[in-house]
Amino acid sequence: MIITPENIARHEIIGLLAEVVESTNPCLVGIRGRVTDETRNTFLIETDDGEKRVAKSHVSFVFSLPRGRVKVAGSILVSQPENRIHKKARKPRWKL
């Protein structure tokens, strides 16, 4: 299944180019690279300065997809990757 903005919350994230654009921790903003691993609460991002582990919650990521760039609230990605496929989108639009 091709990854699209509509299904990114239920798709495999490892391998995508990611950038941290918003975070409650300002030191994390600007981290950019390829996602190499994922746990329930964190992403491991391979940057030019080495691998960085970034928490998902309280962070917004920009992912580069084949159909363009999307900004994703990390809170919707908090889940083990193998369980995320079962997640259902509850609310339309921006409501979380």
Add this chain to the structure above:
Amino acid sequence: MSYYECDVRSLPEGSDSPSRLALVARRLGYSGMIICNRATNGPLFGAGATEKIDKIDVARGVELVASSPRTLHSRTAALRSRFDFLAACGGPERIDRAACEDPNVDLLLHPQERGKRLGITAAKAARDNQVTIGIDLGPMIHLRGSTRIKWAETVHQDLKLIRKFDLGLMITTGPKSHLDLRAPREMIALARMVGLEDYEAEEALRLPERILGLNRRRWASPGVEML
């Protein structure tokens, strides 16, 4: 401070054009207003002139009046993509509850009409679906005597629920002409009389801008924004 008037009626439902209302609102200190006519068909009468008025944002919303929950849900789903702001006109308890249970609705207006209070179930649904509750302060100006006291008591009870469930709140006077528009300072004073704190009233006047900003962005799915 960016204050918004969230329920303005313009021609043909009100007596003034959007540009006239925008000029007066700007003079009073608003940085934006949402025109919520009930008619959904066709362009807004005289909308082109508002684009030439700077320093004020005129958004187009719609106020939905539905006779049954089913009609309300189908109309919100159909109109969501066409309008920046959807307000539902409350009334019977089942309509209030249906509006609160519909995440497409931004604002539930006038739940205090005819002494009807907001129910706990509706308040919980509004919290879950992030539906804002609107308080129309018009009756504070237009009513007199015991009817105003009864209205104020209903608003007071609703405010208790709004605070308990931490719901979003907007205040308006439902202006239908430029003469009905009240300055933000007067709105805050009116809100104080029904039991709102000053900071709550200020937040209620700022909330429409935040919701409009979110609605105008392109969302692919919840929490996923197209850039």
